[in-house]
Amino acid sequence: MAYNHHEIEEKWQKRWTEDSLFSVDVNKLDDKYYVLVMFPYPSGDKLHMGHWYQYGVMDTWTRYQRMNGKKVFFPMGFDAFGLPAENFAIKHGIHPKESTTKNANYMMNQFKKMGVSYNFDYALDTSKEDYYKWTQWVFLELFKNGLAYKKEAPVNWCNSCQTVLANEQVKDGACERCDSSVIQKNLNQWFLKITEYADKLLSNLDSLDWPHKTLAMQKHWIGKSTGTEIEFKVDKLDIDFKVFTTRPDTLHGCTYVTFAPEHPEVLNFVSDSQREAVLDYIEQTKKVSEVDRLTVSDQKTGVFTGAYAINPINQEKVPIWISDYVLFSYGTGAVMAVPAHDERDFDFANAFDLPIRQVIVKKGESEGTLDKAFTDAGEMIHSKKYDGLSSLDVKKQITDDLQAMNKGEAKVNFRLRDWLISRQRYWGSPIPIIHCDDCGSVPVPEDQLPITLPENVEFKPMGESPLKACDSFMNVECPQCKKPALREADTLDTFMCSSWYYLRFPNVGNNDQAFEQGITDKMMPVDKYVGGPEHACMHLLYARFVNMVMKDLGHTIHEEPFTSLTHQGMILGSDGQKMSKSKGNSVSPDGYVEDYGSDILRLYLCFGFSYVDGGPWDDSGIKSMSKFVDRVARLLEDQKHVFGVSDAFGDDLNSDEKKLLFVYNNSLKGVTTDVVKFQFNTSIARIMELYNAVSDYLKAVDPDKQNQAVLSFVLKNLVVILSPFLPHICEEWWETLGQSKSVSLEVWPEVNEKFLELDEIQMAVMINGKVREQIKVAKDSDDDTVFAAAVKSTKVQGYLEGMNIVKKIHVKGKLLNLILKKA
RNA sequence: GCCCAGGUGGCGAAAUAGGUAGACGCGUUGGACUUAAAAUCCAAUUCCAGCAAUGGAGUAUCAGUUCGAUUCUGAUCCUGGGUACCA
Numbered sequence: 001m002a003y004n005h006h007e008i009e010e011k012w013q014k015r016w017t018e019d020s021l022f023s024v025d026v027n028k029l030d031d032k033y034y035v036l037v038m039f040p041y042p043s044g045d046k047l048h049m050g051h052w053y054q055y056g057v058m059d060t061w062t063r064y065q066r067m068n069g070k071k072v073f074f075p076m077g078f079d080a081f082g083l084p085a086e087n088f089a090i091k092h093g094i095h096p097k098e099s100t101t102k103n104a105n106y107m108m109n110q111f112k113k114m115g116v117s118y119n120f121d122y123a124l125d126t127s128k129e130d131y132y133k134w135t136q137w138v139f140l141e142l143f144k145n146g147l148a149y150k151k152e153a154p155v156n157w158c159n160s161c162q163t164v165l166a167n168e169q170v171k172d173g174a175c176e177r178c179d180s181s182v183i184q185k186n187l188n189q190w191f192l193k194i195t196e197y198a199d200k201l202l203s204n205l206d207s208l209d210w211p212h213k214t215l216a217m218q219k220h221w222i223g224k225s226t227g228t229e230i231e232f233k234v235d236k237l238d239i240d241f242k243v244f245t246t247r248p249d250t251l252h253g254c255t256y257v258t259f260a261p262e263h264p265e266v267l268n269f270v271s272d273s274q275r276e277a278v279l280d281y282i283e284q285t286k287k288v289s290e291v292d293r294l295t296v297s298d299q300k301t302g303v304f305t306g307a308y309a310i311n312p313i314n315q316e317k318v319p320i321w322i323s324d325y326v327l328f329s330y331g332t333g334a335v336m337a338v339p340a341h342d343e344r345d346f347d348f349a350n351a352f353d354l355p356i357r358q359v360i361v362k363k364g365e366s367e368g369t370l371d372k373a374f375t376d377a378g379e380m381i382h383s384k385k386y387d388g389l390s391s392l393d394v395k396k397q398i399t400d401d402l403q404a405m406n407k408g409e410a411k412v413n414f415r416l417r418d419w420l421i422s423r424q425r426y427w428g429s430p431i432p433i434i435h436c437d438d439c440g441s442v443p444v445p446e447d448q449l450p451i452t453l454p455e456n457v458e459f460k461p462m463g464e465s466p467l468k469a470c471d472s473f474m475n476v477e478c479p480q481c482k483k484p485a486l487r488e489a490d491t492l493d494t495f496m497c498s499s500w501y502y503l504r505f506p507n508v509g510n511n512d513q514a515f516e517q518g519i520t521d522k523m524m525p526v527d528k529y530v531g532g533p534e535h536a537c538m539h540l541l542y543a544r545f546v547n548m549v550m551k552d553l554g555h556t557i558h559e560e561p562f563t564s565l566t567h568q569g570m571i572l573g574s575d576g577q578k579m580s581k582s583k584g585n586s587v588s589p590d591g592y593v594e595d596y597g598s599d600i601l602r603l604y605l606c607f608g609f610s611y612v613d614g615g616p617w618d619d620s621g622i623k624s625m626s627k628f629v630d631r632v633a634r635l636l637e638d639q640k641h642v643f644g645v646s647d648a649f650g651d652d653l654n655s656d657e658k659k660l661l662f663v664y665n666n667s668l669k670g671v672t673t674d675v676v677k678f679q680f681n682t683s684i685a686r687i688m689e690l691y692n693a694v695s696d697y698l699k700a701v702d703p704d705k706q707n708q709a710v711l712s713f714v715l716k717n718l719v720v721i722l723s724p725f726l727p728h729i730c731e732e733w734w735e736t737l738g739q740s741k742s743v744s745l746e747v748w749p750e751v752n753e754k755f756l757e758l759d760e761i762q763m764a765v766m767i768n769g770k771v772r773e774q775i776k777v778a779k780d781s782d783d784d785t786v787f788a789a790a791v792k793s794t795k796v797q798g799y800l801e802g803m804n805i806v807k808k809i810h811v812k813g814k815l816l817n818l819i820l821k822k823a
Numbered sequence: 824g825c826c827c828a829g830g831u832g833g834c835g836a837a838a839u840a841g842g843u844a845g846a847c848g849c850g851u852u853g854g855a856c857u858u859a860a861a862a863u864c865c866a867a868u869u870c871c872a873g874c875a876a877u878g879g880a881g882u883a884u885c886a887g888u889u890c891g892a893u894u895c896u897g898a899u900c901c902u903g904g905g906u907a908c909c910a
Contacts, residue, residue, distance in 0.1 A: 244910065608848085610836070686846090
């Protein structure tokens with residue numbers, strides 16, 4: 001049963017398409033099972049080994065689900081807008097539309113050659129008008145409901161990409177895409193109010209079947225913190241300001257107040273004598289922030305403003321400073337400094353000789369000199385009426401008291417910031433807004449969508465959107481007052497495209513709506529979503545947000561888009577480093593597909609790694625996959641004669657046959673439970689055990705005594721079980737064995753527990769916790785029987801000599817442990 | 824610094840409601856077949872000692888709980904991921 005992988009791959013791919021074997025019609029699909037793998041970017045690198053790992057192995061998983069009766073919807077598309085195509089265009093002078101279309105077509109072809117069972121009828125491309133028309137619609141829905149707004153704000157600017165970035169797209173102060181350093185710029189940009197959904201984004205996490213790690217990352221990224229907002233007054237001036245603190249219990253220990261340097265209020269109370277120093281410092285931080293305000297240093301800097309604040313709890317007058325350790329963008333941009341109980345305040349107070357007053361001590365201890373801030377809870381001191389109380393209780397009391405005085409209230413703050421979606425780049429969806437001098441930002445009427453991206457544009461990055469230079473695009477009339485107006489020139493962050501694509505898939509081809517509620521409510525949520533962990537705080541957060549908004553606007557009934565999430569691991573270069581062109585360690589799958597075939601590469605990717613971990617690429621194992629498949633092929637060839645025989649066998653089985661059926665059922669059980677858990681490596685190990693058992697049986701039993709019915713049964717099912725892992729080869733085998741229907745239409749076999757119960761079991765005999773002997777006993781033997789069997793062994797007797805048995809521990813079916821002591 | 828994972832043979836990895844550590848595979852070694860090689864088949868393979876039977880050690884390190892710990896508890900070290908003054 002030798003095979004030519006080129007021929008059979010082509011043959012079966014063609015057959016699958018002709019017979020529409022994996023096609024579904026979402027209109028007729030009830031009780032759906034929506035499987036989605038994060039769609040790729042159509043880059044010039046085509047499908048690389050990582051893609052194969054992600055898409056090939058997930059296809060196996062999906063084929064398995066289908067054979068288990070799931071009515072699978074498994075679409076695929078391209079996240080085609082984005083910087084790489086644009087940069088490629090700038091470098092080589094090929095239009096992004098041309099290069100992405102070419103790459104997408106090529107990659108789609110690769111998918112087909114891979115033999116994946118996608119619903120190709122539902123493919124989409126985010127850079128095509130029939131898709132981005134609706135991305136623009138999604139934006140307008142947000143805009144019309146007050147969730148999109150434009151504001152002047154300090155934003156992250158990547159000089160190399162010549163565009164702004166959302167907070168999530170900045171990693172360690174560097175651009176997530178190109179790794180060059182990010183600076184701050186004040187610009188007027190579009191934001192989406194994701195912060196309005198912070199609470200729901202956080203609380204819903206508990207209901208998701210997602211990796212613990214990812215939930216933790218999102219939780220941390222959202223960063224909810226519960227505290228108190230306290231109103232201070234500037235001494236001698238009619239200025240009030242608020243500070244946010246999670247430790248209102250330390251309010252009596254506040255010995256100064258610090259403002260962020262860019263806080264506009266500062267200029268209203270700075271004293272004349274300090275004005276110059278303050279302005280200097282503000283200038284200085286502007287410069288520093290452009291270099292690396294990101295690096296945390298213990299060396300605190302700051303300047304006294306000459307003004308004083310009045311602490312509302314005790315009317316105490318404390319100095320107001322400015323320092324860059326206070327962030328303008330978080331809380332109120334000003335903090336009450338309690339050096340005794342906050343590490344940053346402590347460092348600052350020491351640097352500038354400010355007083356440190358301890359107001360909490362460890363319970364039962366008295367006040368001492370602090371060599372660092374005491375941040376734990378404890379017992380109140382120097383806090384007037386609160387003295388002696390537990391600081392934990394005082395948090396609430398003091399907040400209540402402040403509220404009664406109208407000087408404060410409980411407040412929740414989030415670390416999450418609004419999502420910046422403007423990009424000063426060409427290759428993205430235009431933002432459907434028209435700027436009119438009289439009417440302001442006017443949404444493009446829905447019937448005018450899509451705002452088509454013009455093709456004849458000079459798209460060299462110049463710090464502002466290339467569309468700005470395209471007069472025919474820019475000049476329009478205002479939809480409201482009909483006066484001349486200008487289009488928004490920025491394009492949408494590509495994360496906007498991928499934030500709703502799962503809603504579009506079941507609706508591909510619908511030209512009247514982004515998604516039809518009847519279909520969407522039926523098809524959503526995605527039952528299994530798979531993709532890389534690098535999207536934990538970007539795509540996965542944005543998608544949840546957009547879906548939530550769509551639900552609140554009544555377009556869908558599901559609040560969470562992805563019920564269950566799994567991250568595949570990453571295939572690294574053989575040097576253990578992330579594969580990249582610049583490191584020269586990337587590995588192409590194409591050569592292996594050519595030499596061994598798509599099935600063998602897929603099998604190796606399943607077997608050689610644990611799926612969620614990934615690991616360095618090493619091709620020394622791929623040959624062994626090929627050898628294994630050859631062995632199975634030879635076995636089937638040798639046993640060809642049994643396939644004409646009925647596979648019905650009776651109860652009259654000898655021990656060899658029972659043994660074979662034990663391994664068969666045990667392997668099947670293992671594969672059945674492991675595949676759903678993404679443990680493809682152990683699944684294949686179980687199948688190899690089955691092969692070994694068959695081969696042992698054939699060696700142990702004379703050919704004329706071999707039970708052909710049992711063999712026929714086991715071998716047929718071996719092909720069935722292998723088929724999700726080797727889709728083409730198994731189809732070919734299945735056909736050769738005389739089957740007329742596709743093997744992928746077979747129902748996954750059921751485990752027969754009867755054969756997993758053995759009459760006689762092997763047990764370990766331990767002496768003082770060490771395994772010394774193996775005995776065989778009937779199953780369900782009681783303590784005495786097992787003990788009797790154990791002491792029959794001369795080896796055990798040797799250990800017992802001159803010893804007393806102190807204790808016997810019998811774990812049924814597993815072991816007997818004898819605890820001995822010298823007599 | 825903080826948070827979260829993880830550390831098991833020469834290698835990829837299995838096994839955790841506490842119960843025979845190393846399944847399955849790679850590699851290596853020996854053997855069969857062959858004029859020879861490849862392919863295939865058989866056997867061995869955690870380490871140390873021993874011809875062997877066998878004995879001892881062993882799941883990052885050190886303690887602890889237990890008849891019994893890769894699994895539970897505490898401390899330490901290392902690797903990876905996240906985060907970076909969030910008040």
